[in-house]
Amino acid sequence: MTVNPQPGGRASSAPIMGHETEPTLFEMSVPSRSAYQLRTTGVLATALGDLVPVAHLNHEVVAVAEVSERDLVAHFTRLSHRQFSVDLGMYPLGSCTMKYNPKFCDAVAGDPGLNAVHPGAPASLSQGWLEIMVTLEEKLCVITGMSAATLQPAAGAAGELTGLLLMRAYHQANGEVRRRVLIPDSAHGTNPASVTLGGYEVTTVPSNGRGLVDLDALKAALGSDVAGIMLTNPNTVGLFEEEISEIAAAVHDVGGLLYYDGANLNAILGAVRPGDMGFDIVHMNLHKTFATPHGGGGPGAGPVAVASRLVEFLPGPRATRASDGSFEWVTPARSIGRVHGWNGNSLVLARALAYIDVHGGDGLTRVAQHAVLNANWLRRRLHEILPAAYDRVCMHECTLSASGLKAKYGVRALDVAKALLDEGFHSPTVYFPLIVDEALMFEPTETESVQTLEALAQALERIAQRAHDDPEPLHHAPQSTPVSRVDEARAARRLIATADAER
């Protein structure tokens, strides 16, 4: 197959005016300069000292910054030019699902009819919001094959912890004290961290030579003290756990529950559902699967859907359809309680519903198909220079290994990742999952064209050629970016977390 590598998703033409340091807001500050303008209210301007006891007043002025609106705009615009983004180019970060975020969904969330509603407004005055929540919950349950969901968790990790508390409440209601939760050695770090906060101990289950859960080892680890297992499927290597039914049966046999980490749900939309695989609790990362933007590290949203036997424990209050067709808040009978200050990351939820509505069932199915197609095409295209850790059909992402480049030329996965920045692509995820040596995990996503994939492949070929010809400069890549490799050790040795810190 010959593909013209037109740079659809390649960002190497992005204009950069120079490589100087941008001053901080505080360095730009000039006394008495200001940008703010406030409404004329007609309220009498009583002195604060007449309203509040003097003992409460801060006699020092808390300095913010004093800049003009023009300087404010220039500063944050220049900062934005020092930032890679999905809108700028391909962002093949494995496990992170950096697909294109439709602008329409942002427009939906930007409507004051949604974003100017106070979260404490009574249900009768916020019926539209409750309907959005009920509708989204119903659709997420169709997609995952579950019975009901909470929309409160603000991110995937918050969903995990919520799921573990649901697990705990379920076992407690059955009069059982269970101590351990099983986790594969390929799991995301949030899984074990959440297990600890959920009051459980982690038992790690090894992977087998095919990159999947070792079923015999899993069975050996099971016992009546096991509360459940947390699994990502497809797993973090990008492979489908083909023995999922056997795993589910074994865990259920000892009275444990199956938790589905939905980080990779985007791979299986319309193809297979967690509920049909035997999962009891499912979290979804709406910012991954349903393309709500990541915001430089958040906000996300991590709804948790459950099987019928767990519905009564869900966090509350939940938006619910009343018998008269209106919507109301209801807290389940044995709810674990609230897991968010208000109703969850509502505007993220609205974006996800808009995304689902645009795609429909067929569109979501195509999303998964094309994501898997792209990952497999890239895996196959690259297998001579960066072979897959497990060379067979993968799902939405492929885990490749730079161990060959390292052995032959001393070029590590990190060097490849950094050199790719000079080629106009964001790096893949590196050194994860931990079970793969010199891992480079690529998740091209369904929104990149085959021309972009070809351009990425050719960029990686050039890097491999450079490794062969003259590897030394690769250790100093990137060079075309706003800054070169940063001294992480220095940052950690002497923490400078604010402009006021001692230097």
Place this chain on the structure above:
Amino acid sequence: MADYLPHTTNDVEAMLQFLGMDSLDDLFAHIPAAVRLTSGLNLSEGLSEPDVAAIFAGYTAANKAKATAMTCFAGGGAYDHEVPAVVKALANRSEFVTAYTPYQPEVAQGVLQAIFEYQTLVSRLSGLPIPNASLYDGATALVEALNMAHGATGRSKMVISSGIHPHWRQVARTFARGTGHEIVEVPLRDGVTGWSSVDVSHAAAVVAGYPNYLGVLEDLTSAKSLAVEHDALFIVGADPVAAGVLKTAGQWGADVFVGEGQAFGTALSFGGPYLGLFACTEAQVRRLPGRIVGETVDSSGRRAFVTTLRAREQDIRREKATSNVCTNQTLMAVTAAIQLGWLGTYGLREIATRCAQGAHYLFEQLMRLEGVEAVSTQPFFREFALRLSKPASEVIALMAEREVLAGLAVDALSGGPDPSVEDGIDRVLLVTVTERRTKDEIDHYVTSLQEALQR
């Protein structure tokens, strides 16, 4: 049929051919048939954007309480502040909106520097030197602070003033199911925490609100003394807008500051995404939850920023991490830095002052009405609680007919009786005034409340 997929039919065919496959289904052939979904997803057909917009127009029409249609006097941690065009324009820049967590610092200096500036502002507003890069919201920030207190002391008893927002306390109780923390809630008397009514011995944390959720300005001296006496961490949940003029958490002696940062540039948004503010003392830095950005240099000696002290975090420390937080609320943190930059030193003081002026003006008017009394005789800042002659929820419904969102019914927040209110909690209304409320709007509030109580 609408979507955002670039592949043509020819592309798909050629790509499948490259893989030696006949159809897209072949890509899923290794999934056992027993679990395959064969019927397709039972969802409606895909719609065009304009068609979906029409559906959403129905939702927005049904949101009668939107601040564009109803004057907002509701607060409780979610405030109707001015967000100017310039802040919206900058915060909506797609370079910020569509970026990922800054794992590759060479191409993420924009977000990293904006977070560094945000951290500086959180540090100044809290009076504490070590901020983090943000948490989900105020409530979950409190939970992280409690976990920090457990890590610092090895103890599990958390003594929390019921002047902390009821939702925050509810969230703390939920997560205590997993951590095993004992949550002791201290009742309020006349709107002020009655610290002497509980046993603080063996506590990991003493937690106070400033102002507390009923708006009352409490003297935190005794709370701090208790924490010191019992070697517990002193955690202050403070209103960051008030911090523009009031004593900072650090000045009250806090070890940890937590707060809700929605007021800095984020719309009411029906509760999220909001912004969890967090800062602590140097002594707690190794127990800090979530990310922190630090300043360093690149290989040519240029200033650069990078996420640091990573060894605390879940992706490295796994089950021994200080927190499970991965995704946080970066975009809201960046927004807060922009909004604070717009406000500047004196704009922040000005909005804090105007909130207090408006709230006190409204309060004085209301005190003249029959059927209205103050829940507390103590000084307040920008929010206050009233005990009415009618259930608060009923009054809210009546005043909505006059296009006023009257406030929050405290029993709806607490879900029933609560140690923060001694009696008649169903009649307690929490009212706030921001710098956006005009004298005319405040006067209209007074007439509407009077009318509602007489109806």
